[in-house]
Amino acid sequence: MRWRLLIDPGDVFWQMAVDEALLKLRRRDRSPSTLRLYIISPSAVTIGYFQKIREAVDLEYAEERGIPVVRRVTGGGSVYHDENGEVTYAVIAKVGELPADVVESYRAICSGLVEALKELGLEAEFVPINDVVVGGKKISGSAQLRRGDAVLQHGTLLYATDLETLARVLKAPKEKLAEKGVRSIYERVTTVSKELGREVSRDEVVEAMVKGFSRALGVELEPGSLTEEEVELARRLEAKYRSREWNFRR
Amino acid sequence: MSWGSALRKVRGGKTVKVEVRVKGGVIREVVISGDFFAYPPEAIEELERALVGASVEEVASVVRSFKGRVQVVGASLKDFEELLVEAARHAEESAPKGEGP
Numbered sequence: 001m002r003w004r005l006l007i008d009p010g011d012v013f014w015q016m017a018v019d020e021a022l023l024k025l026r027r028r029d030r031s032p033s034t035l036r037l038y039i040i041s042p043s044a045v046t047i048g049y050f051q052k053i054r055e056a057v058d059l060e061y062a063e064e065r066g067i068p069v070v071r072r073v074t075g076g077g078s079v080y081h082d083e084n085g086e087v088t089y090a091v092i093a094k095v096g097e098l099p100a101d102v103v104e105s106y107r108a109i110c111s112g113l114v115e116a117l118k119e120l121g122l123e124a125e126f127v128p129i130n131d132v133v134v135g136g137k138k139i140s141g142s143a144q145l146r147r148g149d150a151v152l153q154h155g156t157l158l159y160a161t162d163l164e165t166l167a168r169v170l171k172a173p174k175e176k177l178a179e180k181g182v183r184s185i186y187e188r189v190t191t192v193s194k195e196l197g198r199e200v201s202r203d204e205v206v207e208a209m210v211k212g213f214s215r216a217l218g219v220e221l222e223p224g225s226l227t228e229e230e231v232e233l234a235r236r237l238e239a240k241y242r243s244r245e246w247n248f249r250r
Numbered sequence: 251m252s253w254g255s256a257l258r259k260v261r262g263g264k265t266v267k268v269e270v271r272v273k274g275g276v277i278r279e280v281v282i283s284g285d286f287f288a289y290p291p292e293a294i295e296e297l298e299r300a301l302v303g304a305s306v307e308e309v310a311s312v313v314r315s316f317k318g319r320v321q322v323v324g325a326s327l328k329d330f331e332e333l334l335v336e337a338a339r340h341a342e343e344s345a346p347k348g349e350g351p
Contacts, residue, residue: 049291052267052283075324077264077285102289102323129263129287129324146289250283 003093004034005221007206012044012070012081015088017237019154020073021230022092027150030229033097035112035213035221036090036154037206040081045069045169048076048143052250055171062169071247074154076130076143078170085160085191087205089113089213091153095146103128106144108216109153113140116157116212120205122195130155137190159192159205254341256333260286264324268333270301272341277301277309280334286324293320297330306338 010018015038025031045067047056056078057069067080081088091109098105110126117124117134124134132140142155167185193200214221226234240246255269264286271279280298288294297316304312313331322330 048285050283051285075287075291
């Protein structure tokens with residue numbers, strides 16, 4: 001089976017809009033099944049659909065540092081997308097191309113990350129519902145949305161994220177930290193570079209992700225570009241992601 | 251009239267927070283937030299709307315009527331129900347004395 005591969009840059013508003021546009025158009029059979037790999041530039045925070053923005057993010061710090069904060073259309077938690085240390089992926093497909101069970105479909109897609117990390121020399125493991133860990137530390141989180149028979153799952157792979165900024169800008173619920181019994185961000189989260197003990201380049205990570213997803217999903221990835229229809233819909237959706245009404249709805 | 255809230259880290263799951271504003275034993279506002287997933291997500295907003303106007307005693311039946319309409323991942327409708335009841339109790343406890351319906 002062949003899927004489209006898109007590797008494109010953009011700011012957080014555009015990237016979130018493209019993911020949603022592809023989900024909508026995949027449902028209508030106007031878009032092919034696609035793997036997107038992208039950098040969010042400038043660095044930004046995304047929060048889950050149900051999160052309260054003020055409880056998930058230190059907004060003052062974000063503003064001071066010029067870090068935009070955007071609500072995703074997918075659930076889950078807050079993510080710091082470091083433009084110099086994180087690659088975001090998005091899988092847009094039909095539900096029928098993946099296991100029907102929600103957690104199993106997370107596992108199937110996250111296997112792409114596990115394979116990518118193996119490619120880079122790391123042993124990683126999927127931890128339900130939506131995490132990938134290396135040595136017990138989180139290195140990736142994902143979030144999924146289904147519309148009709150179409151599915152969007154996007155997520156993060158940390159390869160050199162500035163964990164200090166991550167810890168400053170994201171607010172972790174106290175209960176969550178207490179349960180895990182650890183305090184420091186360095187004990188909970190890691191990056192590819194930290195685990196390998198060397199600086200890993202973005203290109204190296206992207207290449208490993210292409211190989212990893214291709215292998216895990218059993219698809220051939222063919223580089224392509226957005227169609228005019230996709231660009232047009234994404235432009236319309238971008239306005240929502242820039243709006244205070246959407247981002248501050250909770 | 252007052253707000254009450256309840257929060258839970260679901261074992262092996264996500265964090266859910268429920269805030270309710272109660273007046274005269276009736277729910278006036280509800281916000282369910284957290285890092286859980288819901289299929290479809292809009293069902294949670296429908297649930298919030300359906301709870302407005304319900305009495306605290308009716309919470310369980312309103313939540314249960316959403317069975318089959320939404321799949322919550324990382325938490326459950328039962329978590330929502332228990333948190334709603336707890337939050338409503340907190341709201342009633344913190345209500346100024348002598349405040350009628």
